[in-house]
Structure formats: structure tokens, C-alpha cells
Amino acid sequence: MALTARAHAFEPFRISEIRAEGLQRLEIGTVLTYLPLSNGDTLNDATSQQAIRSLYASGLFQDVQLERDGNALVVKLQERPAITNFKLEGNEKIGGDELKKSLKDLGLADGELFRRDLLDQVEQELRRQYYANGYYAVGIDSKVTPEPNNRVSINIKVTEGSVTKITDINIIGNHVFPTDELLKQFDLKTTNWMPFQKSDRYSKQSLSGDLEKLQSYYQDRGYLKFSVDSVQVALTPDKKSIYITINVSEGDVYKVKDRHFSGDTILNDRYLEILTSTKAGDIFSRKEATDSSDRIEAALSDIGYAFAKVTPVPEVDEEHKEVSLNYVVDPGKRAYVRHIGFTGNSGTNDETLRREMRQLEAAPFSKSAVERSRVRLTRLPFIESAEVDTKPVPGTDDLVDVNFKIKERPPGSVQFGVGYSGSQGFLITGQVTHTNFLGTGNRIDLQAENNVYSRSINLSWTDPYFTEDGISQTISMFYRKSQGVIRYSSGFNTNTIGANLTYGIPLSEFIALRAGIGVEDTSVETFPSNSSDEILKYVIDNGTQFFSWQARTGISYDSRNRTFFATRGALHALTADIALPGGDLEYYNISYRAQQYVPLFWKFTAEINGSVGYVNSYGNNDVPPWENYFAGGPQTVRGYKDGYLGPRDHPTNLFNNPYGGKLRTTAQTNVIIPLPIASDGKSTRLEAFWDVGNVFAEPNDFAINELRQSAGVAFSWFTPFLGLLDLSYAVPLNAKPGDSQNRFQISFGSGF
Structure with missing residues (x-):
């Protein structure tokens, strides 16, 4: 009987011999390596399906069948063809050497085994990248040519076409602000006379960002219930132009009725009021509410609450068109710094860097102290840059590690040369300088x-x-x-x-x-x-x-x-x-x-x-x-x-x-x-x-x-x-x- 990927019920039997048929380049030993069966094992529904899955998972075969010949298991295989020649041409705008390397890493290169599903994925990704860069008229033609000895040659030909440009962006439903004013907030623009313009190339991500800016523009000016009802993106038949239509509902203007604080505020209300800029009687602004939350979070982080979260929740009074802003404070647990570490400082002593720290170990975490420590490091003449990374300590909820990634610049030089100065003319100079002598941060200068x-x-x-x-x-x-x-x-x-x-x-x-x-x-x-x-x-x-x-x-x-x-x-x-x-x-x-x-x-x-x-x-x-x-x-x-x-x-x-x-x-x-x-x-x-x-x-x-x-x-x-x-x-x-x-x-x- 035949036992394939679509196997049906059969009588189990004990395997006395395993044979493989259809091999061209591979040896029987390679098949046995991936086959989870051996002489003496019993073949049944479960073990046959497991064997088929294992052989497919190896990526070496495009068809697998199991047959029984007496008590012998016959594995019929069709090997995947090898790629004898892979060529990608016509892609001048996308890819280059980096794309070729990525394709080789994926398995699309000379000498690799051919997989149709992988080729389909590459076509889709190429098309996506072209669309993201405004080339909607792109044509991608993949040709797989069989070659002798179970080999194939692959040729992907790209016809890029011209860039599809945004001809018009229209906003419908706006009565308070003119369309021209709203479009100034967009990164996407219609085609104009500017050379090398790229802002007229449509992408879904850019449009999403512009819609978010449009919503922020309205909500920062009191239109709390502003909404984008629908967006239509129309591509002309020749794929050379795109028309964008945005339907909006502006809603009414809301004012701030009052502000209050809830949750575990930690800080006293008077100080919290100083940190917030949303006052009663002001027109509601989402930006002001968000900035106020950020300031409260920063203040909490400076006294150890590194993971504080402050959420401004608008409580709306529809009758009077007013908003009560409730700042919900979740400070989390107070965090302490377990360890401060440095990497990249091969020529600088740990003590030389550590003395610049304004954040101390075993002390409550302070965001401003950590940032000031980073700035002090960058001001050292032998440090080119410093980046900071704060990570929670695994298994704890109140400890963090602060790590500084240091990039050093040459601290010393022995030079002899010719210079020029407007006040001194041509000059001969000799100089021995070291701004980090023996890694101590001490400077010596002989000039x-x-x-x-x-x-x-x-x-x-x-x-x-x-x-x-x-x-x-x-x-x-x-x-x-x-x-x-x-x-x-x-x-x-x-x-x-x-x-x-x-x-x-x-x-x-x-x-x-x-x-x-x-x-x-x-x-x-x-x-x-x-x-x-x-x-x-x-x-x-x-x-x-x-x-x-x-x-x-x-x-x-x-x-x-x-x-x-x-x-x-x-x-x-x-x-x-x-x-x-x-x-x-x-x-x-x-x-x-x-x-x-x-x-x-x-x-x-x-x-x-x-x-x-x-x-x-x-x-x-x-x-x-x-x-x-x-x-x-x-x-x-x-x-x-x-x-x-x-x-x-x-x-x-x-x-x-x-x-x-x-x-x-x-x-x-x-x-x-x-x-x-x-x-x-x-x-x-x-x-x-x-x-x-x-x-x-x-x-x-x-x-x-x-x-x-x-x-x-x-x-x-x-x-x-x-x-x-x-x-x-x-x-x-x-x-x-x-x-x-x-x-x-x-x-x-x-x-x-």
C-alpha cells in the first residue's frame, strides 16, 4: 500500500529494511539522518506522519511518499532542484549589494536548493518595498528555467516604471480650519516644482502619521471629539497619480473645567499643580495634557520611581462642553540602582569615569541624575560619545542596572608639523599632549x-x-x-x-x-x-x-x-x-x-x-x-x-x-x-x-x-x-x- 502525506489507514508492520528511491544527488545516509525510523521500528499512522514531516522539514525534498514492499519500507523522494544560476536585474532604485546579501542568506543564490515559496516571498517583499517608495507601476517577472541533472536557473526581472506621485490631497468636512492650513501639518505633499521632491510619494505609513498629526492639530485646539471618518486612496489606471480624500468630523470645542489627581500620587497636590499646565477655563489641549503627564513622570523618576506611569483621563461633560482632567498616577515601586557599569573604556580607568557620576549605586534611581552623568562623560576631552541604557534587574521589581556605552577618542598625540594662523603666519610646531594620562583623566601638555x-x-x-x-x-x-x-x-x-x-x-x-x-x-x-x-x-x-x-x-x-x-x-x-x-x-x-x-x-x-x-x-x-x-x-x-x-x-x-x-x-x-x-x-x-x-x-x-x-x-x-x-x-x-x-x-x- 502507499503511505503519503495524505496517508490512509493501513495495517501496522515491523520494519525489516529501509530503501530510498528517486535520489539523484543525495545518498541514502542523508535520508536516514532525517528519517526518525530504523529497522525494527513499527510503522503506523502516527510514525508515518512523523516521518513525512521530518523529511519535509529538512528542506531537501519537494515530494515525499512512503510505500510498503513486504516488510520493507520504501521511501520515494523527489529532491529539490539546485539553483545553478540566480540573477536579479533591473532593480536600480531598490536593493543593491545589501539586497543581494539578504537573498543569499535566505537561500536564493547559486548552489542553493530551490524553494518556490521562498521565491514568492521575495517577489512580495520587492513589490512592498517599491510601493513604499512610490513605484506602483513596478513589474516583477520571475522565470524559473529547468536545467539538466535536476537543476534550475532563476531570473527575476524588475521593470521599475516611473514614480507614482500624489496629485491631490483633499480634506472634506473641515469648516473651522482651511484645508491649506491643515495640509501644512502633513509630511506628504502634492507634486510641486521643487526638484528631487520625495514628499509626493505615497506610503501607507506616512499617511497614518499625517492622520495622527491632523488629529493632534484639532485636539490641541479643543476639538476633543474630532475624528477621521474615512480615507480613500485612488490610483489612476496608468498608475502614475494618486488621489487622497480624507473625510473628517470636527465636533465642538471643549474647555477645561478643572484638574485633579488620583492614584498613589506620592507628590503633594500643590507641586503637581505646578507641573501641570492645564488650567480651568483654558481650551482643552491634548498636547498640554500629555506634556503635563510627562513632567509628573519625570519628577517621580527623579525620586526613584523609574517606571512611573501618569495617564491623563478626560472626564467629559457633554452638556457644558467641558472636560475634567483626571491625572491617574501609578508610580510603581521605587527603584534603586544596583550597579553602574561601563563598556568601551579600554584606555580609561573605571574610577576616572565613575567620579563623573551624579547617579550613585544603591541610591534611588533619578532620570535627571543619569542624564547629567551621561553629559559629564561626553564633556571629557577623551570621550567622543556616551550612551546610557537602563535595564530592570531580572527577578526583581525595584532594582535597575545603569550601563554606559563609551566611545573613546585618541587621548594623546605626539606631533610635529607645519601650521598656519592669521595672526602668526606659517609656523612650525611640536607638541606632546595626553588628556588621559595612564587612564586617570590627568592632562599633560608640552608645546x-x-x-x-x-x-x-x-x-x-x-x-x-x-x-x-x-x-x-x-x-x-x-x-x-x-x-x-x-x-x-x-x-x-x-x-x-x-x-x-x-x-x-x-x-x-x-x-x-x-x-x-x-x-x-x-x-x-x-x-x-x-x-x-x-x-x-x-x-x-x-x-x-x-x-x-x-x-x-x-x-x-x-x-x-x-x-x-x-x-x-x-x-x-x-x-x-x-x-x-x-x-x-x-x-x-x-x-x-x-x-x-x-x-x-x-x-x-x-x-x-x-x-x-x-x-x-x-x-x-x-x-x-x-x-x-x-x-x-x-x-x-x-x-x-x-x-x-x-x-x-x-x-x-x-x-x-x-x-x-x-x-x-x-x-x-x-x-x-x-x-x-x-x-x-x-x-x-x-x-x-x-x-x-x-x-x-x-x-x-x-x-x-x-x-x-x-x-x-x-x-x-x-x-x-x-x-x-x-x-x-x-x-x-x-x-x-x-x-x-x-x-x-x-x-x-x-x-x-
């Missing part, structure tokens, strides 16, 4: 520089955690020999040697105090033939050798998310340095710097940098000329020659070089432009800018109409070899006769 205008050597050591409380210590020593104070000599040379000891004292999470002391010894060399009258007079009155020691103080507020290429937060820094009595110089220097990042539309960001600096003497001698302020160039007002704005040498002097002044005011307003190329925003930046500023000999000389302005574009890039590369092109907007302009400015080699 030497030589160019036609100056030579210098600087050595510094910074311990960011000199004390366990986070007080930092920086020790530095330096030597500088320069011609004047800018690249274009002011007619005198200076030789300075000195040392500084500075401490940074954190007063809060964002505020730090700066305190330190420094000593300097400076000698001045003048040249009667080309030194300015001002410097000659200063040397005659005060000599050529000057020793001073300074007290350095300051306070700063820094909430930026990154030290370089920040995108949010602010920096405010006030510093006051004074040359103390007892030295040869008696002057003070006060400066204030403000930096603010403001998100704009789309992904644009405004960056506002402002600074004011004032230097003056408090003794008998004047401010030393090398301590004057200068302006012009990339750091102050772009488009003007570096250091050339402000007062010049005495008019009778032949050279009329910049001499600087006691007061400097500058402001740079930058609009950070999102780049179309792939970029994480941490290594490149493009911006349009407007700069304004100048230097004045005395504060009383300040005049608004003397502030120079410029506008242009700038590009910054952390290059692998040249360090920070800055390019800018600026157009001076109100240059006056005698101003030295330099529209294109470049600097590199200074960012190592």
Missing part, C-alpha cells in the same frame, strides 16, 4: 612653536580631581619671545618667562570658581627707527625689565552639552586678573564672555558669542602695551585683518601699526547649518555669521558707530592630521577708510 614672529614653549599639568570634591589643579610654565603683540610687528620685541598655579573650585553642578597665582618676568626691546612713540615713551618712563605676580580669579557657569561643537546650553565666564603690588607692573584685567545655543526651526541652531574686556592700571605707570586688547580676525570680527581694528601708532609714525586699546567689545552671531552629508555634528560645522566689534583706546572712546560689522560663512573641521581647521569668508559691512580687510581667513594646526 613648542617657532615662526618668523615668535617662538614659545609651554608645559602644563592638569589634575581635574586634585581633591575628591572635584577641585582641579593646573601647573604651567612658559617662555615666549615675540616681535610685538600681533603678526604684523608693532615695532618692539618681548621676552617673557613665567609660571602659573590655578585651581578650579566647583560651587555647584554648573558653577565653578577660578583662583590662582602667576609670576612673569618680561623684557622689552625697542628700535628707535621703527618703534611707535607710545612704546618708546613707555620704556623711557618705566624701563625695559618688568617682574610681576598676578592674582587670577573668576567665576563661570557652563551648561553646554559638549566643550567643542556644542548644540545646546550656555557658558558665562567672568574673570578678573590683577598684577599685585610689589611688582614692576600694576594693572588689572576684567573680562566677561557669554555663549548661548538656541534651537531654531528644522535642525538649525543659533550660537551667540559675546565678550567684553577691559584692562587698566591702578598705579603710577600705564598698562603695558603687550597687555592691550586687539580685534579683527577669526576670534573677534572676521573679514578684517587679524589684530588690525582699533587704535594705531601715533599718526606721525611711519608705520601706523595697531597698538591696541583698553576696551574691547565683540559679538559673533552664528546660525549653525545642518550639513546634507553624513555628519554627527561632533567633527564638522558649517555656519553663517554676523560679527560686530572693535577696540577702543579708552572706555570713553566707545561709540556705536565705530563698531565694525561683517557677515559671511565659516566651516570648521577636526582634521585627522592638521587639527582644527577653520575657514571663513566674510564681507565687511561698514568698513571705513584705513581699515585693513582680509575677507578669506584660514587657520589650522592649533586644535591639537
